[in-house]
Amino acid sequence: MSDRNEEVLNVISKLAGAEAASLKPETELVADLGIDSPKALQLLVELEDELGVEISDEEAAKMETVGDVLAFYEGK
Amino acid sequence: MTEAAKPPFKSRLAAMLLWLALKFIGRTCSIRSFKGKERMEGLEKNDQPVLLCYWHNRIFFFAYFVEKALIRKGFKLTMMSSLSKDGEIGAILGKKCGALVVRGSSSRQGSKGLRSLYRATAKENSSIVILPDGSQGPVYEAKMGVVVLSQLTGCPILPMSYSVDRYWAIKSWDRMIIPKPFAKVSIEIGKPTAVQRDARDEEMESERVRIQNSLNELRDSTDAAAKVNP
Numbered sequence: 676m677s678d679r680n681e682e683v684l685n686v687i688s689k690l691a692g693a694e695a696a697s698l699k700p701e702t703e704l705v706a707d708l709g710i711d712s713p714k715a716l717q718l719l720v721e722l723e724d725e726l727g728v729e730i731s732d733e734e735a736a737k738m739e740t741v742g743d744v745l746a747f748y749e750g751k
Numbered sequence: 752m753t754e755a756a757k758p759p760f761k762s763r764l765a766a767m768l769l770w771l772a773l774k775f776i777g778r779t780c781s782i783r784s785f786k787g788k789e790r791m792e793g794l795e796k797n798d799q800p801v802l803l804c805y806w807h808n809r810i811f812f813f814a815y816f817v818e819k820a821l822i823r824k825g826f827k828l829t830m831m832s833s834l835s836k837d838g839e840i841g842a843i844l845g846k847k848c849g850a851l852v853v854r855g856s857s858s859r860q861g862s863k864g865l866r867s868l869y870r871a872t873a874k875e876n877s878s879i880v881i882l883p884d885g886s887q888g889p890v891y892e893a894k895m896g897v898v899v900l901s902q903l904t905g906c907p908i909l910p911m912s913y914s915v916d917r918y919w920a921i922k923s924w925d926r927m928i929i930p931k932p933f934a935k936v937s938i939e940i941g942k943p944t945a946v947q948r949d950a951r952d953e954e955m956e957s958e959r960v961r962i963q964n965s966l967n968e969l970r971d972s973t974d975a976a977a978k979v980n981p
Contacts, residue, residue: 711895
């Protein structure tokens with residue numbers, strides 16, 4: 676796993692209160708991790724701050740699973 | 752940031768009528784008491800944005816009051832209006848009051864709306880107004896959005912409330928209060944507090960409850976003040 680992927684998983688795991696190892700690409704941010712609107716804002720701000728890549732609203736709207744978030748960073 | 756599409760005629764007409772009512776009622780009302788006034792003074796000159804925070808049913812007079820007391824003096828303010836038809840009317844009214852408006856809600860596209868508020872504060876140095884039990888209630892129950900915005904921006908939350916001696920109570924989810932013309936208004940501004948950036952989940956929940964309690968105390972205090980005969 677790349678360092679960046681690990682950083683992304685750490686941010687998600689910290690915010691969702693879940694073990695990073697338990698996060699799978701198919702894990703759903705809302706249904707499985709309970710990421711509601713305020714948590715989603717925290718997640719996006721933390722990701723932008725930690726990884727230094729701005730996420731547009733359109734890109735954020737496409738992030739439904741952990742895999743979607745990882746794929747976004749792999750494309751950058 | 753603002754919506755580009757022109758709203759339907761019905762919404763614009765309703766907003767215009769509400770605007771006229773707001774102006775008429777606001778101008779005829781008088782302030783009976785104003786506790787914590789010093790907490791609002793000079794906000795328009797302050798570089799630090801604040802999160803003005805009050806219950807949804809207090810929106811009517813505060814729309815008039817905030818425009819007159821702050822926006823007119825150059826205070827930069829952004830508000831969120833829901834994506835519903837009522838929200839569309841609210842958005843038009845907000846713009847007429849001189850506020851910047853973002854669309855969204857806690858129930859639909861909420862994170863986009865919250866994110867727009869975050870950007871307005873963090874990137875554009877705008878204060879925001881947030882109604883923590885909106886847009887769909889339950890009434891007098893604060894949601895987490897205001898706490899997260901304070902945590903991420905470092906901006907203080909300024910809780911505020913008002914009551915009037917004579918008003919119409921609308922049978923809506925929020926029990927909207929519309930002051931009657933020539934009503935006497937009691938306003939109270941609470942103590943500003945900011946949420947720490949490193950706050951944990953349980954601390955965030957404590958903050959949410961604290962804000963809720965603070966707003967309810969201000970509501971009760973202004974209710975009591977408004978009923979007092981001078």
